[in-house]
Amino acid sequence: MTSSGVALGTQTGSVIDFDDPRGLGVVQARSGAEYPFHCTAVADGSRTVAIGTAVSFRVVAGRLGRWEADELRPLEDAGA
Numbered sequence: 001m002t003s004s005g006v007a008l009g010t011q012t013g014s015v016i017d018f019d020d021p022r023g024l025g026v027v028q029a030r031s032g033a034e035y036p037f038h039c040t041a042v043a044d045g046s047r048t049v050a051i052g053t054a055v056s057f058r059v060v061a062g063r064l065g066r067w068e069a070d071e072l073r074p075l076e077d078a079g080a
Contacts, residue, residue: 005047008059008067012075025049027057027069035059037069044073 008065011029018025023039035057039047054075062068 007061010056010058012054012056015051015055015072016050018049018051020048023047027055027072029059035067035069036062037072041068041070041072045072 010030013027013029016026016028016034020039025037025039026034027037028034037057041057042049051071055072056075057069057072059067062071
């Protein structure tokens with residue numbers, strides 16, 4: 001991966017960790033890569049997401065120089 005500052009496109013995966021009081025979580029892409037996210041990255045504005053939720057998300061360059069998940073959206077039909 002490069003640190004060009006552009007989004008890497010939409011991916012799918014599932015939330016593997018979420019600390020509600022801190023608002024920090026981790027999503028694992030289908031490729032196995034893990035990306036941290038902040039509760040403000042939940043697209044519907046709810047600022048919370050359950051562990052195990054299947055989501056689509058964008059990978060973006062974060063403020064700390066690492067790739068992060070953004071625009072997390074629960075998948076309607078996780079079985080597809």
